[in-house]
Each structure stands twice: as structure tokens, then as C-alpha cells.
Amino acid sequence: MLDNFSGNAIMTKAKAMYGSHLTVSQYRELMNKRSVSEIAAYLRSETQYGDVLKEVNPGSIHRGQLENLLRESRFLQYRELMRYNTAAKTDYYHYFIAEIEIEQILRMIRLLNMGTPEQYVLQYPRFVERYISFRMDRMAKAKSFDDMLNVLEGTLYPRQLAGLRPKPGELIDYTRCETALYNYYYAEIEATVRRCFHGGTRNQLNEMFQVHVELINIRNIYRLKKYFPGAAPDMFQKSFVSAWRRVPSSDMERLTDAGDEAAFFAALNQSRYAKYFEPKDFEFIESRVKNIRYQSAKRHLHFTGAAPVAFTAYMTLCEIELGNIVSIIEGVRYNVAPAEIQKILILPND
């Protein structure tokens, strides 16, 4: 009973919060700003981000700081929704925290590969400090892969990464780490969904994550085909997220076996994803993938009656909105024409 009430509250709250998301005309206004300060000032006075930006001085704000604050805002929204989560099904909602943890680990791996791990201290989001399973201030002091694994001790991540320790003098294999972590992440979510939910809720969550995972795989295959034309088959295997695979593996094989871009499109046209893509979409495959996610999330948020689905959909929409704003900030920062910026945005009427 209580479960249902808390669920309803989360669902209603998520739907209500979505009402204050940016509108197309607000996006237009943002795209037409001339500096990061103007964007910050606009976000502060005209949007729901006003709360986190209240104290800042738009005139002197730094781009990174602004992005951090926007991320914090997204996290605060997560906390806001979690206030209503009085039920025992916290396991599922934890996936959002796991996502942040994996992002942080991957960020550290990137910095280690670049030889600038000391940058981590500037980048880690302190507002999640209390919620994640390892200490980021300790992570900031890591200087090597092993230091990092030490910091992660006591969590489930070292097990995923243990086999991927680089040989002395070599870089860490970022792609494999990424695949390993996300494989683990999606497998965990899949298991949690199976354990905690059934019926319509489970189906809807499956649908959302399946689409997402499959799109990631297709995107990865396409990137490999395009940028590494002679990539060996095991490269593909390396970059596959194996959870929730619904596309028959024969289909996937056809995609991976495709000799070049054209053959890839031909294979894609045979698959169940034909309806999602047109050749021109691959110019901006990232945004196309996001767009499909966006449509799916919006549809689920509108029509679902289940709290976990509404939650997932809402957090996805938040993430997409955040991505949009970050794209706009970068575009404006580098004087990109609004029309060009708009091409990579996922806008409500798209």
C-alpha cells in the first residue's frame, strides 16, 4: 500500500517537474546568446535552474562551473524525487548513483591515460560525495591504475576492472574498461528489474533500456566501421554491451560483418532498427541516438502509470536537457551559428 503511494508520488512529481523543463523558445533564446555570461544570466532568471544559480555572478562565471552547477541541479532533482521513495525498492533507483560512479571511474581512467590525474580534484562533483560508494577526495590523489583500484576497494568495481590492468608502460584500455563497467551496470539493472518488478512495469523498463543498449551498440559498430574500417571482429565484441540484447545475434553479426559504411547501411535496413535511421542521420549519430531515447522517454513519461518508469524517463529527459544546454554553452563559447547548434540539439518538437 505504502509502496503504491510513494510510487504515485514519485510519478506525479516527475511529471510535474517535467513541466518546468526548457521550451523550444527558451532553447532558441539560449542559442542566440553571445556569451556564457548571458547564458548563465538567462538560465538564472528564466528557468528552473535559477535555484542553483541564484548566488552566482553571471558576469564572472566560468563555463566549467556553470556545467557543474547544472549537473548539481540534475542531482538535486534526483534527490527531490527520492524524498518520496519510502518503499523498499530503493535498489532500482540506485542505478542513477551507479551511473555517476562509473562516470567518475571512467573520468579518472581518461585523466590517467592523459597523464594529468591531478586534474581530477578540480573536476569531481562534490555534491554526490555523500551518496557514492567510494571517496572521491581519495580518488583525487590516485596516480595509477592500482591506486584507483585501491580507492575502489570494498565496491564491486575492482572485480570488473581487475583483468584490465595495463602492462607497465602501456595505456589503460579505455574501451574495454568502459565496456566492462557498462556491461556490469546494465546487467545489474536488468537483474534488479527482474527481481523487483513484474508485468507492465517490467516490460516498460525493459523496453526503455533495451532500446538504449541496442542503440549504443549500433552506434559503436557504426563508429568502428567508419573510423577503423579494418577493425578485427574482436574489436566489436570488445565494445558490445551484452545485457538486454534483443536484436538477434545473426542481425548483429550482419552489422559487424559489413565491409564498409554502405554495407553497414544495407544490413541496418534489414534489421528492426531500419525505421529509426536514415543515412543522413549518421552525420550526427549521437544526436539521432539521443533523439530516439528522447522520444521513447517522453512517451513513457506521458503514458506510464508506474513510478520506476516515470522516474527513468524523467531522469533521461533531464540528462538530454543537460546535454543540450552543454552543447549550447560550447557552441556559444566557440561562436557557432545558432542554426548549427540547433542541428545537434534534441528539441521538444523534434
Add this chain to the structure above:
Amino acid sequence: MIEEMSLVRLYGETKTLDQVLLNCMGSGQFHPEHPAQLAGNVGGFALLSEENPYKPMLATAREIVGAAGLKAADFLEQGDGEETDGEETEQEKSLKKEALDLLLDFANKTENYTQLIEKLQSFSSEFEKLFACKYLKIRFGRLPAESFAKLDQFSGEKFHFFSLTSDQHYHWGFFVTTEEAVAEVEDIFAALSFHMEGKEGGFTLLSEENPYRLILANMREVAEMAELELELTAHEALDKSAAEELDKFILTFREELMTLANRRKQLEDLAAKSRESLTILDRLNTLDANFDELFDWEYVKIRFGRLPVDSFAKLDYYADKLFLFFSLSNDKRYHWGFFVTTPEAMAEVEDIFAALYFERVWIPDTIRGKPEAARHTVENDLSQMKNEIADLDQKISALVQENKAFFLRAYVTLDQLNRSFEMRKYVGVYRESFLLTGFIPKREEANFASLFMGVHNLTLTFQPHDSDKRLQTPTKLRNNWFCKPFEMFVDMYGTPGYNELDPTAFLAVTYTLLFGVMFGDLGQGAAIAGLGLLLWRMKRMPFGKILMRIGACSSLFGLLYGSVFGLEDVLDPLYRALGFASKPVHIMEPVTINNLLMVAVGAGAVLIIISMILNIITGVRNGDLERAVFSNNGLAGLVFYGGILAGIVSMLAGGPNLFTAPYIAGFIVLPVLVIFFKESLGRLVEKTGGFLPENDGVGSFAVEGFFELFEVVLSFVTNTLSFLRVGGFVVSHAGMMGVVLTLSEMSRSTGSVLVLIVGNVFVIALEGFIVGIQILRLEFYELFSHCFEGQGKPYSPIGSNSQ
């Protein structure tokens, strides 16, 4: 009805223009016409003796003559050489020659003029004489055949028109008039669509820069600074002598005001900075040190600022770096404080802090000494500034008070001048003369003329409204007190054309009656009328007047239905006293409902017939036979509709079946055929074409005609049945009130009254609204569509406060 209009033309000297324009505005009756409609082929006031506008063309003409191997003299020789004025002077000779050159030029320019020239060759002596005459002026051109026929009407005027040649549409020739009358005559011919050939220039439109606009803009700026409200009605305009000083006065006033205001702004800015300093001091007040000394340190450098809370927590990471950060105060997001480091390490430390999003705060010069002392100084400064600002405010207000009265009057004066200047767009000028054309109601002619009595050299003429074909006469509706408010609804549909019938009276009567019938209730009607009275009295809303009329009518019908706020028996004693057994109409009885619906449709049919008759009258008045006789809303439609109605009524009333073969042939088939061929018949009667359309094939004509006919027949049925709603709403009103009463009876004493009141308010608001809209719909769709086009031009006089 539609007010009869007159066309007014004012000719005068430009120096009197301002006065004339102000008088026109003052009259409140003058509807100006834009001269752009008149320019073009209005030749203008140019007199040949004054300046020959053809001169530039002459050179070309001579060249052409030369090239064609003709000699101007050839033409002269063809005449018989008879002369009236004795010896020709040299000047006259050259004038003749020029005139001939001119004709030759025309001949070469326009093909039509070859005919003219041919004719002229046998006529040359006559026009030579005309040209030779100093006091006569001549204009060549072509006149539409239709206008030529009208020339007789102007027999008293001082001109003669000679038609030299003509075709189906035009007479080619010239008119002759005296030097004094040439302007007036030119205008008459212009109005008759005389196309003056080769004429260049003529009237130009006044397009000077409005000199008052800038001064007015200045004044508005000053008014904003001085916080003066610019009202036009409350103040009198200045007299003329004072008006000349205006510009200077405003500049001086503005300058004085600006000096004070600028100083005030300066102080405001300083005060804002001081307040900022105070905020900073608030943040740093835990610092027990002297700011001046801090900045004077040689081996330790210091930076004040704020650091995000998140970054503050990350400072531990830099424990090995050479700096110290002191937090003096903090809130949810920032730590306010300073860091110190050595000059050598400054660059590195500044980088670290920049990466941590440290925002440096510059300590303003106003902050000196210890925070506490600095605060004291700043607060002192601030209070001094406040005093000075208050002082300035007083000075400003004194200055404003001193100049206010004159300033506001100056504004009114300038506004008038400005608007009269804006009116100049309606003025055509040529050299020192101007021409202003417009319309006024015919009955205002005398009053209007009297306004211009004293104006020097002004010619004011009144002409019939249609004497200038280029202008569309504006429509001014004139209705009695009862119908006037309903003009609003007519305008909503469209302004009636000047030659149309004004449907306002028809609408006013039918609207009021229908509302009364559909919403009959003594109490609610009175409430609506009362609401209307309030709206009119308090808000001056014209709609209030309509509410008063329909509310009253609703009350009258309420008496008939015996209904007061939905209570059906309250009036019974009254009826008994009057000798009736009970109320006259019992709406909810089945028999009444049946009859009600029949009567509604019947009344609708009658209204439709009336609207068709109105259409026929309009058609006849405009000589539009197609509209009056052949169209579906003309006689043919009326016969068809009337024929079918008569047949049905006869059948329903138990009379003979009228639908016999001859009846059907005469009253149904024949009018349908006439409607089908209405355009063809119209063309035949007006002799503007053949029976079949010129551009379309027979097939498309037949198909189009058939569908049109189908629609016509269908719309007769739907329009009639549409009136069923009248009966429907009578019943629905009674029904809704029945529900309210039932609910009221179910409640207890106080509640019952409350339900009754709320119910009544609800019904008045909802049903009153719906009924009002439904009737308007009936009027527009079912009635206006039969008789009214609404393509007129609204009459909008330039008044003191409009345009």
C-alpha cells in the same frame, strides 16, 4: 439609414493651409481622401504662360519632326490662315508653333493620336485660333465615353470640350477654358477621368519632415524625467504668439532639468557602489586588520574574493602548496575570504584558485582602514549622498512646478500642430496652392462652409458624392436612439456600401425581439437591463446599451410567459386581476412546444423573405438587375422560396394541394432556371457580353452552375430550419430554470434562496450569452447573407482627437 454625403474640395494658398487643416479637424465632420488616389492624372495648376511643363518634351518633338521629314509649318499652311486678332505677334507665332510641335510629339508617342492628328489636319485653323488666344487655356486628352455624356450637366461651367475623334470607349480631344478657371476645370475633368496626355508633374504630395515630431519627442522625454502626466484634454492650447517661443522654452527647460537629473544619476551610481562596498564589508567584517596595510605588504600578497563551497572542501588537496585561505564568512554556496601567498608563488596559486572558480572581489577605494572604520566612512558618505539626492529632488520638483502649467499647454498646442501636420498627407500641392478633397455629411455643408469664411483666397466647393469616380464615398450610418447601439453588430459584419440599404434598423428590431422571445423572463430581463445600464454608465461600453434594450424586451416577454426569475406562478394574481384565467403562454406544455417550433420556423421564413425584399430594393436602387431580379436573393429566389412555402403552408393548413404542374413550372422550375442562368441573363440585359461566358467552356459553366444551384436550394432549407433554435431556446430556458427550481426546493430555507440566486446568475450568464450569440449568428448567416454585402468604406472624420 445611410447619411447622405457631399464631396468637398478646398483650393487655397499654402500659407493658409495650417488654418484650413485645423478648421477641418475642428469641424469633426471632414473625412479626408488621400491625394494619391487623385494624383497621377490630375493635371495640376500649371498655366502655360507661367511655365510650360511640356518644354522638356519639345526638344524631342522637334527632333522627331525633323527625322520624319515633316515641318511644323506644313500644318500651319494647311489652315486657311484666317486670323481674328489682326497681326500675329512673334510671341503668338511661337506659341502656335509650340502647340503644333506638341501635337506632333503626341502623335509620335501614342498610336491613338495618329487618328487625332488626321482629324486635326482638317481642323487646324480652329485650334490655331485657340492657341493664339492669350486668355484661353487648352488641354488635350481623352475622356471616357460615359463621362462625355455627362458633360451636359456642367453646361454652366466655364469650359468647352471639343471631341476630335472617338471610339467605343473614349473621346479624344481637348477642353478650353479661361486662365482663371483652369485649375477648377482641370479638377472637374480629372473627376470625369479625363486622361491628360503628356502631362508631367502636377499635384505632388506633401512629404515634408514633420518639424513638431522632434520637439514632441523632446517634450515626452522631459515629461518622463519630470514625472509629468501628459494629458491632452485638461489643458488649453497656447495662443499663437506664445506658440512661437515654444521651441526655445522647451530647450531651456530640458537643459535645466537635464543638469539636475544628470547630477542625481551620478549620485545614484555612487550610492550604488557604496552599498556594494557595504555588502562586501558585511562579508569581511570578521577581519581584524587594516585594509590599507594589507595591500601594502611587500612579501605577502593578498587576494579577496569568494570560493564555491565545493571548491573550499577541495583545498586540502593542495596542502603542499604555498598559500593560506582564510574564510571570513560563508553561506550555502560560497566562502568569502582571502588567500595569502608570496609574490613568487602568486602566479601558480592564482591558477589553482582560478581552476577552483575563485571569484576575486576588488576592494573599492571607498574602503579604508579596518572593516569597522571603513563601514563607518562608507555609511557616512552614503547618508551625505542621500541628502544631496533629496535636495536635488526638491530642486527638480520646484523647477517642474514652475514650468508645469506652461509646459502642459505647450504640449497640447504642439500636439495640435503635430496632428494638423500629420494631416498634410491628405493635401496635394502645386506651387503655392493646395487641394484638399474629402467628404462631409450633406446636411453639414452650411456649418462646414461657415468655418472657412475668413480664409483668404480659399475656394470651397460642394459636389454630389459620386461626382468623382475615383473616390469611394464613405458610409456614415445614421440611426435613431433605439437602433444606434446595434450599429456595432453591423460594423462587426462589414460597413454597408454607400448605395446599400443600412440593415441596422432591421437588425435592431429582429435582434431585440428574438432575444425577448428566446430569453423571456421578467426578473432576468430586468437584471440584464440593469447590468447594461451599469456597463454604460460606469464603463461607457456601447454594448451596455444593447443589453438595456434586449433586457427590457426579455422582461416584456417574461410578462407573457409569466416567469420571474424562473418562478412561474408569481404573476398569477396579476393575470387574474387583469381578467385572465392564468398566464397567456404555458411554455412547457407539449402543445405549446409544438406550436412554438412551428411559429419559430414561420417567423424565420418571414424574416428571410424580408431580407430578400431588402436585397431586391438595393439591387433596383443600384440598377443591378442581376442582383435584383435574377439572383437567388432577387426576385427569382423570392418567387421560388415563396412558391414552395405557399404550397407547404397550404398543405399543412388543410387547403388545396398547390403543387400542380403549371404551379410547379411557374413558381419552381422557372425561377430555378433563371437563377441558373443569372449571370448570362445579367450580361444580356446589361449588354456587357453574350449568353455564354467568354472564358469558360459550356461544360464548366454547366457544372459550376449546377453545384451553385444545389447549394442555393440547400441553403434555403437550412436557413429556414435554422430558426428552429429560436423555439428550442425558449424551451431550454424554461427547462434550465425548472432544474434550478427543483434544486432550490430540495434545499432548506436559506440554502434554497441561495440556490435560486446562484442558479439565476448561472442561467443569465450562460444562457444569456449563448442566446445572444445564437441570434447574432442567425442575423449574420441566415439574414445578412441574403441582403447585405458590407463592402463599404467607413466614414472616419478627422477630429480633434482621432487620426
